Amino acid sequence: MNNWVEQLAPHSAVVVADAASDPKLVGAAIAEIGVSASEWAIETAQEIISAVQREFAASESPGVMTGREREAFEASLFTTLMALHNDTPAGEIVRPRGAEENVRESARQGVPMGTLLRTVWACHTRTQDALLRELEELFDPAELMPQVRTLNAALYSYVDLYVKGLTTEYQNELIAWSGHVPAERLHIMRSLLEGEQPTSTTERALGLRLTDHHLIGVAWQWSTRHIPDRQAELSRFGAQIGQALGASNTLVLHHDGLAEYWWTFSRLPDVNLDQVANDVTNPPWARLAIGELGAGLEGFRSSYATAQQAAKVGRKAAEGDFWSYSDVRLIALLSADEAAARRFVRDELQGLDGDEPKIAELRNTLRLFLKTGNSRILAARELHLAANTVAYRVGRASELLGRPATERPVETLLALELAHHFPAYLTDSMP
Structure with a gap:
């Protein structure tokens, strides 16, 4: 057992409540490696994801895109530290649910596999550096080298396992998503809008909680020219807005030339949703309309109805590329x-x-x-x-x-x- 893992400690005022991971996983980590090491994992995940985002932005290359990367990486880091602590072979590690959910979200939102792998390896490299720095503080030079070799071998086997698993998960989700899954989710959404009550499997099929807060958006192409990968571009646009808004989940459904965005929030957002959404740069050929935030199933229905009214104004308007129902509610009513x-x-x-x-x-x-x-x-x-x-x-x-x-x-x-x-x-x- 590597007891040095228990000696990891955060360098800032991070607490367990700051974790983005599933509370069950956080609890398991605390029980296994202690509060201090768990807080180190939370702090390190925040720092590494921020660093990767800055790196990708500076190089103008695609990077973190789903908005769930911090949760995914933090969950993987917890799992890695517990495995290191117990000398767990890579083949016995169970991949954390948060990482798998991020992979599936990436496939649904059109994030290329290459981008996903770049993100994983960028996080792995920084994790290795962070742990090596900690080892240098914890061990005398004479003891350091064996620890370094053991650590590097273990980390490589773990990341290799993660990459193989996420590749399979991505491909499976892509097959499902390009097949019946979008149609099923669109059917479920339409049924809810028509007044049907959710069943015990509705939330799992949609991948979101109906008891959360909901915001609906609609994006469409206003020009008639051909746009390569139009659906993928609109999916990425919806994901970028969801990330900027701090949404817990983003669901994108395509039909009739439109992209409908369903953003959910586990708690009431403390930002001006209209302003934040408007600040995200549209594809130059696209327009966006959003409804009003609503809570629960009735809030979803209300947000959908108001988004459609704002979109109706936007499609008829002579100019503009962003339409918020709160701004055009009167115009929507008068022009009905x-x-x-x-x-x-x-x-x-x-x-x-x-x-x-x-x-x-x-x-x-x-x-x-x-x-x-x-x-x-x-x-x-x-x-x-x-x-x-x-x-x-x-x-x-x-x-x-x-x-x-x-x-x-x-x-x-x-x-x-x-x-x-x-x-x-x-x-x-x-x-």
């Missing part, structure tokens, strides 16, 4: 009856409904003026203009409307918002 919305816009904006650039400029200035509570200063700041210029444009818009622009502020602003998002409402013939 398109014929009525067109009539409303034309009636309210008669005289200010031309498509000339100067008229469009007046409409936009008036829109921001009314939106900011009739504030020339705030509108001017938004438009990077002088307040007097805003006042002039509002006055000119009133002349064209044939009434003071502030006479019917609610109706006028709603019509201007519709015209801003859907300029065709002003120029196309009635449907």
Whole structure:
């Protein structure tokens, strides 16, 4: 038994509660190697995954992509330390569930096998270096070399086992995912949306917990040109958003030319989801809409419905590549009856409904003026203009409307918002 493993200790204020792994595995590690060594594993996993992410980002090469790499590596590190402690042969090691789940997620999200292997070997190299540094602190020079040789041999046999296992797991998941699994998950999602209650196997089939918090997104290609590996690109895009949001799980389902993202959170997120999602760079040919966060099964259904409404606005809009329901809920409601919305816009904006650039400029200035509570200063700041210029444009818009622009502020602003998002409402013939 290698008792030196028990002497490992973290160098920062890491505690067991910071672990990303399955609590059962953490408990087993504590029982086997102690609290101190377990905290060292948690700290080291955090540092190594962060280092690998930075390395891949600096080299502009694909790297950690599913958002579950820390859990996977931490679980593998716990397993490795327990095996080292007991001199366990590689053939007797049981691969941790967290690592296997990350491999399956990688296959589903289109992460190439080469990228996965690069991540594994990068983590292995840094683990070896970290443990060698610890051995240098724990052993005298005369005792060090035998320990180093034993450690290197054991680590190589363990990583070889991990690589063989993940390769098989990846290939099996890829076969399943390209076959019946996506269709089954899409069928389950549709059934839940139609009001069916989940069964005892629903969560396992979906790979997520329905009692969590849910956020639904929709991505689609707005251009008509051919995009190689479009589904894989949209899958990676959804995974990147999930990672940025801190989602516990990301499920991507493709159908009818769309990618639907299902992100779940084990606890209520403490970030602005709209802002974080918008900050992730879209593929240049794709647009994204997201719904509102919801809890439990009803929250999932609500998030799905609001995502679809935001996507409907985004598909009809003249410009923009990100659509959040919280931003366009009113537009979604007003545009649900398109014929009525067109009539409303034309009636309210008669005289200010031309498509000339100067008229469009007046409409936009008036829109921001009314939106900011009739504030020339705030509108001017938004438009990077002088307040007097805003006042002039509002006055000119009133002349064209044939009434003071502030006479019917609610109706006028709603019509201007519709015209801003859907300029065709002003120029196309009635449907």
